[in-house]
Amino acid sequence: MLRHPEYQYLDIMAHLLEKGDRRMDRTGEGTLSMFGAMMRFDLSDGSFPAFTTKKVYWKTAVKEMLWFLTGQTNIQSLLRENVKIWTDWPLAAYRKATGEKISQEAFERRILEDDAFAAKWGDLGPVYGKQWRRWLDGNGVEHDQIGALMHSLKTNPTSRRMLFHAWNVGELDQMALPPCHMVYQFHVSGLQGEGRPRLSMLVTQRSCDIFLGAPFNICQQAALLAMIAQQAEMDRGELIWVGGDTHLYLNHLEQAKEQLSREPMAFPKLVLKRKPDGIDGYRIEDFEVTGYDSHPAIEAPVAV
Structure with missing residues (x-):
């Protein structure tokens, strides 16, 4: 019997607990770190790698991916979808700049209700979506990397240059957070055989919070692969995932041990309920995930 693919993730977490390099980090929390990790997930049967040893809020993850694809960089549109995962960074910047001890709820309410306030304080800088859809070159020309990828897949699917990335060196200092999942590369197989070709995607992630970030990233990347295919x-x-600095925060250790005590369940299936006219046309209602059973959620603080 084949080993459940979620054990790839659990093995990384167990390795970090046992052998991770203890080090301080940008956030001041401290981590157990390893350099270089890999996971592979076969999605050919419709499997959707929403991890099961704790509940993954896959709709929130997919909504973030849809937001990236729009090219937007302001949290206002995310908050309208009740997605609050990016609030910490502009909230910290606002508190530091103004000295106002505003609550997260009050800050988010102002972002939603006041467009001028949102424009000033809700923008994250040229983060993922900007680079994916509106990369600005030295001549002032914008490049839609996703559009170029779709064109290559349809006209030159054996190309070894089918990728997009967000590590724009000249704009890193303007970003609320430099890109963690940096490079997405694509490969088409089965072009000479019978049936439809198969699309695979390799994601290179320079920095990975293994407890909170990885489960979220993996399922949203699987959703992206489904859309593009x-x-x-x-x-x-x-879906092939490669991690650079892969780490477990020191204030997540007990949560990780609890998760490691649980047995994985079968992955759910993902069906796309319709095919929009283009990659920009997807909505959260288009994603139908069936058979998702999981252990309960495990709460842990986000390091900012």
């Missing part, structure tokens, strides 16, 4: 009229292949 559908648009390119291909079947889903593999």
Whole structure:
């Protein structure tokens, strides 16, 4: 019997607990770190790698991915979808700049209700979506990397240059957070055989919070692969995830041990309920995830 693919994730976490390099980090929390990790998930049967040893809020993850695809960089549109995962950074900047001890709830309410306030304090700088859809080169020309990828998949699917990335060196200092999942590279197989070709995607992540970040990132990346494969009229292949500095925060150790005590359950299935005209046309209602059973959620603080 094949080993459950979620054990790849649990093995990384167990390795960090046992052998991780203890080090201080940007946030001041401290981590157990390893350099270099890999996970592979076969999505060809419709599997959706929403981890099961704790509940993953997959709709929030997919909503963030849809937001990236729009090219937007302001949290106002995220908050309208009740997605609050990016609030910490502009909230910290606002508190530091003004000295006002505003609560997160009050800050988010002002972002939602006051467009001028949102424009000034809700923008994250040129983060993922800006780089993916509106990369500005030295001549002032904007480049839509996602659009270029879709064109290549349809016209030159054997290309080894089908990728997009967000590590724009000249704009890193303007970003609320430099990109963690940096590079997305694509590979098409089965072009000479019968049936539809298969699309696989490799994600390179320079920095990974293994407890909070990885489960979230993996399922949203699987959703992205499903969308792009559908648009390119291909079947889903593999999602391959590669981590650089892969770490467990020191204030997540007990939560990690609790998760490691649990047995994985079967992955759910993902069906896209319709095919929009383009990659920009997806809505959260288009994603149908069936058979998702998981152990209860495990709460842990976010390091900012």
